[in-house]
Amino acid sequence: MAYTQSLYPILRKQNLARGIYDYTVHCPEIASEAVPGQFVHIRVPGFQLRRPISICGINRQVGTIRLVMEIRGAGTEVLSRLNEGELIDLIGPLGHGFTLLSPHKKAVAGGGGIGVPPLLGAIAHYGENGTVITGFRSASAVILQDDFKAAGARAILCTDDGTMGEHGFVTGALQKLLETETPDIIYACGPMPMLKAVAAMAAEKGIECEISLEERMACGVGACLGCACRTIKNGVEGFSHVCKDGPVFNSKEVVL
Amino acid sequence: MADLRVEVAGVPFKNPVIPASGAFGFGREYEKFYPLSKLGGISCKGTTLFLKDGNLPPRIAETPSGMLNSVGLQNPGIDAFIEHELPYLQTKDLTIIANVAGSTVEDCITIAQKLEGTAVDMIELNISCPNVKEGGAAFGSTPQMAAAVTKAVRGATSKPLMVKLSPNVTDITAIARAVEAEGADAVSLINTLLGMRIDINTRRPILKNNTGGLSGPAVFPVAVRMVWQVANAVKIPVVGMGGIASGRDAIEMMMAGASAIQVGAAIFADPYAPVKIVDEMNAWLDEKGIGSVKEIVGTVKPWGPDGQ
Known part of the structure; x- marks a missing residue:
């Protein structure tokens, strides 16, 4: 499966609670491939690292996904200022879903x-x-x-x-x-x-x-090995990576 | 369309843009975005003699205009590289650089010997990883150690040998001259600058390794300066890296003296960065009417003491 990176229009923005925003983004390539539990990696203007945000909803017919994100720091604060009609830079769908x-x-x-x-x-x-x-x-x-x-x-x-x-x-x-x-x-x-x-x-x-799971992440696609988490697979303990092997793991495989 | 072909120590690259070791794995993930054949080459993830688990997470921290990492050379080991990664890369029509990151001099020798007769085009000897206790930057912090490990690996390989230098030293030109004297065919620089971030609420470093390597646009001017100094201190070619994020950055690095360039952290912001850099360099050369990218290498005109 190919990865997609592009600028996509925000169709709708809602403020769900203080500091929590709900975006509906028109991205048919991502919507057609995505499954629940996967994430998109969002570029933040002015910041080095993208922000991984889980997909909340997928509408294949309309070609949209829903992203609900909370302001956690300076990067998500910048993202929260994006409005309807503006473009958002996404890579997705990434990772292993439910x-x-x-x-x-x-x-x-x-x-x-x-x-x-x-x-x-x-x-x-x-x-x-x-x-x-x-x-x-x-x-x-x-x-x-x-x-x-x-x-x-x-x-x-x-x-x-x-x-x-x-x-x-x-x-x-x-x-x-x-x-x-x-x-x-x-x-x-x-x-x-x-x-x-x-x-x-x-x-x-x-x-x-x-x-x-969640971990500080850089590439988002399994190349840089930044977002390590401890797992046991086939009896062998080692590091898996949240971006590629997860973010969803069988709880028996994860060393919590 | 300018001629983008370059050579480093006799090794041909179809263009001067090479994803840097550690930022690009063994290329598989990025083949899902674009054909790897668009790239001049690949510098593969640093490889140790045996599988290495790497450091405890968190391994990543964002910084102003950059990032810290403390991955700690997690890799599958040289045998897995040769058996599983190299056959895949061989089919992709790009120059292959193996990054050798042994924990001891003996490990570096063994890894280099194992690469003899493989499709690897060039060895990049990593004497500059800041995130491991053994090997890495410990090899690259004095001219004596850098010379010793270079000499040992030089004796173990017939492949072109490039040595990757650490910026965390008093005088990088002394290290560069030391590895040149022991038979290095090229040097690449800079590896990451040692850094640290602290969460002021928990009073804990963000990285579990406490410290990590700084990369990204923040380090670019340091890298340009060091490439310029080293290019003026040695006769062997220099491959420049550190914070390159655009075609203009790449041109600047080559004017400082780099024969080719590597791209690392920029890939995390934009996975297409290496491909865009190739296109932007080409467009700039065309605009200036420069026929070959080789013509710009080392062409910076430094100011003299008289201000001229």
């Missing part, structure tokens, strides 16, 4: 904060057989709840401070759910402590689990 089972299977996804957007495409695949548990700091940071519901999924919302949904963390809600249900697969994306806890719960219950 394994999607038959839509008749049951899937549960756990996401924290800006780790939530990559889960939308995966959970939407399962329609009403999908459940998503999302966690945010506070009501003001909550995003994408209507999108999960529109996809037919059951959406369980948690906030750290209890200002919306359940008061608590994603891991607590997942633990409770797993007491009464046994999904066929669990997906997770978010802070490392959450990923560790989700992977441990899945291992204990013998449920397949895939997690999406």
Whole structure:
């Protein structure tokens, strides 16, 4: 498969929460190839390194993808100033996405904060057989709840401070759910402590689990070997790379 | 269309643009963007005697107009290079430079011997990696060590030998003269400049290796200066690199004295950078009515003490 790098028009921009922007970009070459969990590598004018951003939604018919990004530093701040009608420089689709089972299977996804957007495409695949548990700091940071519901999924919302949904963390809600249900697969994306806890719960219950990782990245295509993460593959421990071997890994392969 | 062909120590390149070691792997990833045959050559990922895991992550930190890396020579080892990467590259119609990065002098000799009789066109001896505890910059920081490792590898290979120099030294021309005296056919410079970033909230260095190598446009003027100094200090050809991001940068580096140039960090911002640089150089030469790119090498006209 060829990689595509080009300038693509932004069709729509929405502010979802403070510092979180939702871009719909017209990029038919990327949309036709992309699968949930993959990412695009975005050039930031004035910065040396691109920013890897997970794909939140893919519309093959219209040829668009959706990118939800949070201002984390100076680079994403520059990206957040891009407006509708302007062009954005993307390489994509990159990396290894989520394994999607038959839509008749049951899937549960756990996401924290800006780790939530990559889960939308995966959970939407399962329609009403999908459940998503999302966690945010506070009501003001909550995003994408209507999108999960529109996809037919059951959406369980948690906030750290209890200002919306359940008061608590994603891991607590997942633990409770797993007491009464046994999904066929669990997906997770978010802070490392959450990923560790989700992977441990899945291992204990013998449920397949895939997690999406993040690491400081340069090339984005597997050449520079910058974004290393520790993995065990076929019994051999070594470094894999988030950009090419991931960002989605089977949780059993990752040394967390 | 200007003539873009160049030669470095008798090795022909169809154009002077070569992706730098470490920035381009063994080329496979970028063949998914464009045919590698558009490039003059490739300087392959630094290769050790055995598989090397590299340093703990994070290995990358952004800097103003550049970046730090501390990959630490992660590579599959020389046998895997010869068995799996070289056969692929041989089919791609570009000049192949193997980057030899042994941890010891003996390793460098063995690696060079293993490359005898292969399709590799040239050896680039890496005595300048700042991110490994053994070998690397430890070889390149004194003229004596640089001379010793060059002499050893010179005796082990019949292939053209280029030595890649570190900028983290007091006088890079002394190192360049030392490797020239021991039979190096060319020198390439600069490797990355040693740097560091600290997260002020955690008071931890961003890189797990604490320090790393600085590359990108930030280092370009340092590289131009060092290439100019070295080109004036040795008779062997110089391959220039360090922060080149455009055709104009490449022309400037060649005017400083480089017979060919390498491109590294610019590829991360734009994977097409090496191809664009070829096109931009060609356009500039055509605009100036210069028939061959060779005509610009070392043509900087430095100011004299009298201001003339």
